[in-house]
Amino acid sequence: MRASWRLILAAGASLILSACGGGGGGAPSGSSSSTSQSVGLTATAALGEKIFKDPSLSLNGNQSCASCHVADRGHAGPFSADPAHATETGSDGVSLGGRVAPSIRYLVFNNVPFGIDSEGTAAGGFFWDGRAATLAEQGKGPFLNPKEMANADVATVIAKLAAATYANEFKALYGQAVFNDPQAAFEKVALALQAYQKESPEFTPFSSKYDAFLRGQASLSASELRGLALFNTRDSETDPSKNKGNCVACHPSAIGKDGSFPLFTDFSYDALGVPRNWKVATNPAQFDLGLCDNGTDTINALNASTKAALCGKFKVPSLRNVGLRKAFFHNGRFTSLTDVVTFYVQRDINPDQFYLDAHNQPDVKFNDLPPAYRGNVNTTEGPYNRGPGDNPALSPAEIADVVSFLCTLTDGWAGSDLACQR
Structure with missing residues (x-):
């Protein structure tokens, strides 16, 4: 679905990364970071x-x-x-x-x-x-x-x-x-x-533990390596039971062909159906529609149906330094990485734990979008492609491993683990 843009963006980013040093000169050869x-x-x-x-x-x-x-x-x-x-x-x-x-x-x-x-x-x-x-x-x-x-x-x-x-x-x-x-x-x-x-x-420091790992200057722990593998496991068309994180579908994690280091975003947009955050959205009649309401000439020139299909989509952020953040997603609904990954893998299995009204009672699914746009939410890609009664793509232990890996993306690593908003 995002293939054409990924090719263009990857090529453009690689050119700039190469020109700027690409996080230490490329492949894991021990080259230093830009810092x-x-x-x-x-x-x-x-x-x-x-x-x-x-x-x-x-x-x-x-x-x-x-x-x-x-x-x-x-x-x-x-x-x-x-x-x-x-x-x-x-x-x-x-x-x-x-x-x-x-x-x-x-x-x-x-x-x-x-x-x-x-x-x-x-x-x-x-x-x-x-x-x-x-x-x-x-x-x-x-x-x-x-x-x-x-x-x-x-x-x-x-x-x-x-x-x-x-x-x-x-x-x-x-x-x-x-x-x-x-x-x-x-x-x-x-x-x-x-x-x-x-x-x-x-x-642009490219100074995380993961960057050092890519340069061959550091080793990841067993948990971090398991998390990386789960992060990188793409959806399988032949054996859905093997589907795990599929995080890499939007957050590329590999060194580019030219040696450029990963940015952990494909710069695309997605509708994730993030629950309403009542600490921000105090007016029940107002909704943040994201992409379809950005006011640009490009969006305003679209026909009504094409524009409507973009409502609820927000930019895919880089995951670099994600362990330093204290609020996640565009509306800050979640405050820990564990909660974020749990939402990804249990959103469609047990929605009542996430979608709450202003009184903290169960609310309708995708409650931060008007009913007309709830069909835009991504429910076909893993790990969302599950429903009530299904097993989640990741177990609690696997979620912990993915979080451990995400904590390696913090810049400023100097040999000791850094604080992380687990």
Whole structure:
């Protein structure tokens, strides 16, 4: 179903990975990762780093890009310790984001513009719904989002930038009159943020235990190896009883033919029927439809039936650094990797344990989608292709092994196991 996009995306990502060092120079030959290289930033990227870390560019001077994309969380959301919150509070101190802040690490390798192939399969783009075509475009969004940095308009952002301690650096790079045209200056802000994410090795370290394993510099434990095997076991057309994780169908885990290291995403979209998270969705009449509601010209040009078939689909995220996250899926419904994998393998066998109403009572299956779109949910690929009375694709022990493997994908490994949100 996703084959045509996978070929295009894999080829494009491999080219960039090769150009950028591909996580240490390719095949397991002992080459070092990009974090061991001394990489200087261009003036544009250095400026982008200052913008990225500057809270003064928000409504109340208290939130920067780095506030929701924290380095020691794999550049994903920090998430509040308050259990009543599933997403982060905006600069106004009141508004909660509607979606979990995704990791922005390794996004430089997502180089295919958002599009839909002849089979109606979408891929590419940025954000959970693909509404931004480039890293630069994605960087603009939070400044103006009322639930995030909450600036009233572009002119407000640029006025704050003009008062920043590094304003003279911005003028030196783009001209003394740069702030006279707020929209043009805002475009340069976005390009600077993009340059920072593309050039800084902190966004592409390839320094996990699994990367070391691929280089022949580390050994995986017995549990991690079992988890890897389960992760990589694809659906069998001849013997469904052998079907296990099938995770690799959307999260490729192997070294590319050119030696590029895996990104653990195929950049596609899928409708998983994630349960409603009542900590985020307080209005029962509102639904986050994801891809079909991203507002792009590509989506808006589709006929009604084709567009409707995309409702409920969200971007397949990279699983790199997934063990550092504290909320999973676009709505933060689950808070541990064990719960996530359990949902994958038991969703259709025992839905009542996942689909609950606002009072924590059993609710209808796929309750975070309107009835008209529940048929879009993926029920044909493993491990979903089961029903009540069937055995799940993975046992509790096998789930634990898969989680052990996922914990090897955290960057910064130096010989000892790292903390993991099991």
